[in-house]
Amino acid sequence: MRIHITSFLVIVSLIPCIAQSKFKAKYLEPISAVSLKENVYALASDSLKGRATGSEGEHKAALFIRNQFIEAGLLPYNDTSYFQNIGLWSWRWDDFTFELNDENLSNYDDFVYLSSSPIAEPIQAPCVFIGNASDTILNKIKLDGKIAFILIDNLKRWYSAANKARQNGAIAVVMAHKNDPTSFHTISERLKVMHQKASIGSSKPEYPENSIKAFAVNSDLSKRLFGLSIDSLINLRRPKDIKQLPSPKLKLYCPLIVEEANANNVVAYLPGKNRDKEALVISAHYDHIGEHYNGICLGADDNASGTAAVIELAKAFAPLKGKLDKNIIFIATSGEEKGLLGAFYFADHADEHHFNLKANINIDMIGRLDSTHKANYIYTIGNNHYPEFDSLLHVANNMVEPLIIQYEYNKSQGFGNFLRLSDHYAFHRNNVPVMGFFSGLHADYHKPSDTPDKIDYQEMEKRVKLIFTTAYLAAQKTAFSSQTD
Template identity: 30%
Template sequence: LILSCGTSSKGKTTSAQNETKVVDPADYASTITTEELKEMLYTYASDEFEGRETGEKGQKLAVEYLKEQYKAMGVDTPLGDDDYFQEVPLEKQSVSEAKISVNGKSFKSFEDHIVLRASENISVSPEEIVFVGYGIDADNYSDYKNIDVKGKIVLAKSGEPKDANGNYLTSGSDEDTKWTNGRQSLSSKRDAAINNGAIGLIYMDDNLFTRYAPYYQRQATAGTSGRLSLKSSDADFFMLMVSENLGKALHSEILEDETSKAIGSKLELSIQNKSEEIISENVVAYIKGSEKPEEIVVISAHLDHEGIKNGEVYNGADDDGSGTIAILEIAEAFKAAEKAGNGPKRSILFLHVTGEEKGLLGSRHYTDNDPIFPLENTVADLNIDMIGRTDPKRTEGDRNYIYLIGSDKLSTDLHNISEEVNAKYCNVELDYTYNDENDPNRFYYRSDHYNFAKNNIPVIFYFNGTHADYHKPTDTADKIEYDLLENRTKLVFHTAWEVANRPDRIVVDKIQEQ
């Protein structure tokens, strides 16, 4: 099969002194080659880089490699002074343990409570608790609506309420939302507590607790962790997960009650924080727009992987060496256009984020803590995570495919551009199998585009699906299908070219609560 993405076709035009010049982006897409992709990926996913574990030696080698590639291409950094690194402050936490008593009765670590977050040593005695029902704060339903929790400890329970028809009050649908259950519910309710000024959240989820507590206990006994989180500006906020037993001790009617209120139980609590500060880096490079430099098109991929486990290097050639190297080739194509006097009208930010495997940490730091360019000026994020292989579960359709996730969620313009550019230049089979927020795999929430989408910035997530080598030491460069990698990389380039060069900024016409 000969793939044809990048075949010459007319592109944008420029005029000067009555002369019209046709700019064909396929000329620059032709700089994206199988040979260069292969050469760089064999280096980037080699044992020398030690699996690119966040904060470790291999990750430091990876960011230096990316920096040198951009310098060699002559692609600038938006940070100035030859600084391609956006520092990402992280904490590596060992398992903290709490001492808890309620109304004079003591409860034991790992039997009734675990510490999910403790940014500082904490001691409260005694403290009244505010019950906030399910702990939800959404546009059309909020447990915080009629109660002030500033400076208070809040108690919330898992799940979310339904109406008489069995639909969730937050959405009007019977499909699970980010508030319903699981890890996303946990983080959403944490953020709601922080945003409403609480100093701590005690979260009762008996199902999650029975899964988490044995793991936390093993980690505590071994004295190990490796669990990384963003160093928080909310240094005095803590979070506990508790069993139903402890939840009922705090509020005897917690299972039945949905009304937010102060409760009379007295809590005595002390937590000793155990953490080590780690600095990691996002790599940032950019090409300044020629006409609308303040408008930013982001092309992202994560630079990290799983490191070394049991003496084996997890090379991460597909995850996400493929996306990382694809961005380098896309940058080279845009730089070639700029050198020819045809640089993009809007600025392009090439964003390689760290800590994706640890919970989308690098992209969350960029969007939530330190956006180099204002989010309101960010036109779109094209995120590339695993585009070098094929999905063995996909038994029908063209080998020359890509899963697209999120293209139609926020912007009809972006989705239409994606379809039209593909038809014009690439003819890849665009597969929308996983383009569903309620897909049980939850891929929409599992890569770095999500941190842009939650801020209502249009996204496309390019993804080939998982395979037998996913998160295994066998994800190596020799298994990449380089003709597919080239074609998919060109597709992203052409899409970025159109978004960056069209006369009008794409419109966000589907603002959503993420």
């Protein structure tokens, strides 16, 4: 997009004069460290369990945000609902079956499923011991239609041995560690946490029919299967001796429950004074990464801080209902941690809201101080692509207690390209001018230690006041109205 230079110069000269004359300091009074703190603590509470996309904790957060929008007097984005389902699918494991002689063994105590592909239909077949799956043994023992039992020396690196057995006809693989009985419990505990979490994505999961079906088992199970301990089995190396072992029948079943996900953006708007649909979008993602094996990731900075800011901005703008030239859309997005899914959905489905999106201000992690600053700063992202937005920012910064504007994250490339790593990218991709606000990375990022007590609420208040003032300027008639070609 190229902006006509003449139009741009006119805009830059007009906005400070017109907008500053209308701006009143009282607009900033509702923005306070106290209320920001209250909202961060509410969103990053233990009861929400890290607000994983589509989770019950996220649903509770969505209701909290909706109620805050209603209290501020905002209207539902489509004049019907504050919730925008973003069209995702979720899948989670159902109960696992590992039956020996009609007895279902104990999941995570006796066995654990290693594969990510489900066993959609029960497998019933004899289990055959094949040692360490050496070529000598596999050349003598047929595995077609059978379940292979393998001894390996690293349960974390199970794939190679399992794949070798599958290529030789095994329909499933059971594995035990040859000399470390504790390794089963280690991997079982880790997978137990993973299995209890739902996965979520923009399409139904698909798995190839010939995918590997692999289990790890407690070493003690070998006696129930073959009548011998692992120590005895490990000494069986000749195919002739192995063939004399029993071939117990197993029943294996690991189904997935796949369903449409209840994952929603929370979207409301403040009407402008005109009847047209031009709108400024103020966004922040409210989802986080949920529970991990090492605890609940509360996501206080990422991104309860940004969501609290959106709520605070909604209340601060509420007295200006019907007085600004542009509508202001306030959106708390879901699915950011899964790949900006909620922001992409909103930006790509204009038919669901019919607004003409003129600019986006995105807020993601504004509650902390990074290692290079003590106070009074903010990073901005994306405004290097949009000089008009950058000019508005600097005008706004002169209208409040000024912060040091930092551009370092505009320079990052590759995976560290922060333009692509938060919701503003969904709008930038559609040629909507964007500016992201960010306070920098820290050691608690995506860890249970990202807690509300570590937020600097006084600093956050100053940042939100700058964001409000920038948004106020962006909501003027002359902002983002230049000709493009």
